[in-house]
Amino acid sequence: MRAEPPAVDGYIARWRPWSASPRAAAFDRDVITAVRPGGQERAKNLLWAAAKLADWALPLGLEAVPEVLLHPSVAERFTRCAPGLSPVARRTLRTNLRFIGRRVVPQLYPQDMPLPRERAKQPYSPAQIAGYLALADAQPTTGRRMRAAGLICLGAGAGLIRGDLRDVCGADVACRSGGVVVTVRGARPRTVPVLARYQSRLLAAARFAGNSLICGGTDPGRRNLTNPLIIALDGGGGLPRLDTSRLRATWLAEVADLLGLATFMRAAGISCSQRLGDLLAGLEPAGEASAVRLLGARRP
Numbered sequence: 001m002r003a004e005p006p007a008v009d010g011y012i013a014r015w016r017p018w019s020a021s022p023r024a025a026a027f028d029r030d031v032i033t034a035v036r037p038g039g040q041e042r043a044k045n046l047l048w049a050a051a052k053l054a055d056w057a058l059p060l061g062l063e064a065v066p067e068v069l070l071h072p073s074v075a076e077r078f079t080r081c082a083p084g085l086s087p088v089a090r091r092t093l094r095t096n097l098r099f100i101g102r103r104v105v106p107q108l109y110p111q112d113m114p115l116p117r118e119r120a121k122q123p124y125s126p127a128q129i130a131g132y133l134a135l136a137d138a139q140p141t142t143g144r145r146m147r148a149a150g151l152i153c154l155g156a157g158a159g160l161i162r163g164d165l166r167d168v169c170g171a172d173v174a175c176r177s178g179g180v181v182v183t184v185r186g187a188r189p190r191t192v193p194v195l196a197r198y199q200s201r202l203l204a205a206a207r208f209a210g211n212s213l214i215c216g217g218t219d220p221g222r223r224n225l226t227n228p229l230i231i232a233l234d235g236g237g238g239l240p241r242l243d244t245s246r247l248r249a250t251w252l253a254e255v256a257d258l259l260g261l262a263t264f265m266r267a268a269g270i271s272c273s274q275r276l277g278d279l280l281a282g283l284e285p286a287g288e289a290s291a292v293r294l295l296g297a298r299r300p
Contacts, residue, residue, distance in 0.1 A: 009033065011040050015047055024054035027064045034066075035103045049096035056082045070101040071108055121249040128239060129156055129250065133201070135233045142208070143216075144232060150205030150214040151229050155247025157198025158182045159255070165244065166217075170209030173202055179292035191288055193297030195254060258296045 012033050016025060028050040037043040056078050057069050068074065079085075079094040102109040124132075129152070136148035154160040154168060163186045172183040173194075180199040182192045194202055205214055215229060230242045256262065270276065285291070292298060 008037060008040055008043050012043055012047065017047075017051055020051045020055055021058065023064050024051055024058055027054045027069065031066055031070065031100060031104050035100055045092075046096055046100055049093050050100060052082070052085075052093060053078050053097060066101075066104045067108070070097065070105050072098075072101065075101060120252075121243065121245045123250040123253040124156065124246055131239045132233055132242060135239070139232060144229075146205045146208040147214065147216045148229050148233055149201045150209070151244075152242075152247065153194070153198040153202035153205065154182065154214065155244050156250045157195045157202060158192040159248045159251035160184065160192070161244050161248045163187060165215055166213070168214050169211055170206040170214055171211050173206035173214070175203070177289040177292045179297040181288065181292065181297075191291075193288075193292045193295045195251070195295070195297055199297075255295055259294070 012029055015029055017028075020028065028047050031050055032043060032046050035046060037046055053069055053075065054064065057074060058064060062068050062074065075094070075097040079090045079097065082090075085093070098109065132152050133149065136145055136152060139145040139148055151165065154165055160168065160182065164184050167185045168182060172185070174181055174183070177193075179196070180194040180203060182194060182202075184190050184192060230244075233239075233242050265271070286294065
């Protein structure tokens with residue numbers, strides 16, 4: 001249960017750390033009393049943060065007043081430069097000192113402006129993908145039918161986007177390792193297994209293209225190479241305008257489901273993928289045959 005405010009105030013008033021000088025301890029008690037933390041444990045953590053700051057700043061000649069020690073530039077320099085602190089301690093101290101500063105000297109901590117965050121695109125539903133493939137089949141010429149189907153299958157079946165799509169030739173699609181794979185060139189070269197239900201259509205589009213570009217054109221460097229195909233598929237059957245980013249999101253969602261990623265993250269208590277990226281940096285990816293098996297891309 002939370003301690004009542006008088007008990008917290010009493011704890012702060014009695015706080016006499018052996019590691020802090022009397023001047024630092026007096027500063028700590030004054031600012032944390034002004035913060036009015038909701039419980040004794042919270043008060044203890046904030047007192048520790050203020051004490052660490054004061055012990056570092058006072059020997060440098062800084063005045064023991066909130067407007068000086070809790071100034072954002074002082075707190076930031078402390079959390080970056082103070083010796084003997086672990087990375088975790090530095091992050092915790094920075095968070096707690098900003099919390100203290102916003103309550104004790106709010107004029108020095110203007111409200112942060114929210115920054116826009118790019119969200120993942122909404123995947124297409126199976127019915128929408130089927131609708132786009134039906135529109136591709138309804139194109140007036142064989143070439144346009146093959147190019148439109150190839151675009152959809154490369155996006156939703158292999159997660160290719162932008163520059164990846166521009167560079168793929170028919171010869172880059174091959175039956176190998178028990179499935180169908182696409183060799184991706186350009187800035188992020190890799191081999192991608194194609195999801196099983198897109199394989200036959202993509203193989204047909206690749207055979208039609210031969211050594212030419214699957215999505216059409218003759219110059220991979222030409223901008224907006226996929227625009228004519230997107231325009232051709234626009235507006236049919238009440239479908240939204242085709243978006244290659246949403247095709248990639250469709251592939252990502254299906255692969256994540258195959259891998260059981262949501263189940264794993266819930267079991268691990270992880271809601272953000274940043275730490276997963278740090279862990280993956282030290283792991284080696286499996287070979288092509290294992291990737292084909294893992295990603296559900298074996299030929300039916």
